[in-house]
Amino acid sequence: MYDVFFSKFNEKVQLSESEEYAVKQFLTPKKLRKRQYLLQEGDICKTVAFIEKGAMRSYIVDSDGQEHIFSFALEGWAIGDLSSFLTEQISTQNIDALEDCELVLISKYAHDQMLISVPKYATFFRILMTEAYIALQKRTLSIISMSLDDRYKSFIDQYPDIVQRVPQHMIASHMGLSPETLSRIRSRIGKSQ
Amino acid sequence: MYDVFFSKFNEKVQLSESEEYAVKQFLTPKKLRKRQYLLQEGDICKTVAFIEKGAMRSYIVDSDGQEHIFSFALEGWAIGDLSSFLTEQISTQNIDALEDCELVLISKYAHDQMLISVPKYATFFRILMTEAYIALQKRTLSIISMSLDDRYKSFIDQYPDIVQRVPQHMIASHMGLSPETLSRIRSRIGKSQ
């Protein structure tokens, strides 16, 4: 039931049987149908979701009603509005399912408890946090320094699975572009890629 | 000598006298003159620098030789190429001093030792990491969803001290803009701000 989650966990920090059992007590499984929300703007993000199966996205809606996708997440990735989750402030993000999903939920209470009582959870979380930061730094650097063509090439290079499973206009939104512009980039660089 | 560092540390995680002493053994003070490098492209980032006094920036140079500023850091902030520091791979970033600086350096060895032997350091690092991630997320959201005028307004709102101490063309670079465009934004929104 929590296969992907624990395989990811053990890949970062090796757990004993009893530690794995302890962590398991804090987890909640949840299924989400395509288009269902995990979080809506205005709510507090009460859980972080780890994806066992499926695909999700987080996005914000600007003052003109336009959606801007902040992130995608597939199997083995976590998603949630960390800022809202940790500070328990109202979120400005929406998170929903792009496909039918199987999730592992970690509540704020579970998170806080595990930080105290399961030292390896603190380590695991620190490592995920660091990796997420490095990935986001890479994305920021590519935004401020690369041409659109190169940014798209590097995206499909880094996340081929997302390109396969997510409609192109959403990838355009993630890059901060109009769908038409992304379509033209693809025709420029040869859409075979 | 490490006043700002420990004041920041204690603000996040309260240290006892003996813990503070233990941490101190792992720290190295360093002074840097304006324009001096902490890290140059092609080197491995061997230390994270915590700023006691002064101002620094990190930037990358693209294939056309153009500089793109990734981040600024003032007193109380840390700077370094985390990706290079943690993986010990060659860095693509440059980090130098915008003003004469007093730094507290944490080497990779010191970092790893403290993660093991000083549990509160692990907590401190996790908290800094999380805050850095949230700040970077906010920046990314503003890039993909806000107008340039609003992005600049939100920047001067959030980092008035940086606007005071750093030349405008560097802030333009940080936003991914030409200096001329930032100048025009400022004249549009009334540069009084």
Place this chain on the structure above:
DNA sequence: AACTTCCATTGATTTTGGTCAAGATAAACC
């Protein structure tokens, strides 16, 4: 199978930001 909705592409036009160039001011250096 017919119908509807979503999606990707392409063209024409407008808007926005970049580039090039010149001039003004201020700061750093000798």
Place this chain on the structure above:
DNA sequence: GGTTTATCTTGACCAAAATCAATGGAAGTT
């Protein structure tokens, strides 16, 4: 103090992306 160098601003022009609009195709629904 005078010269050089960095910084900022403004204008004219150019390039790139957004917008508007239309079409064709794919996927989902009944």
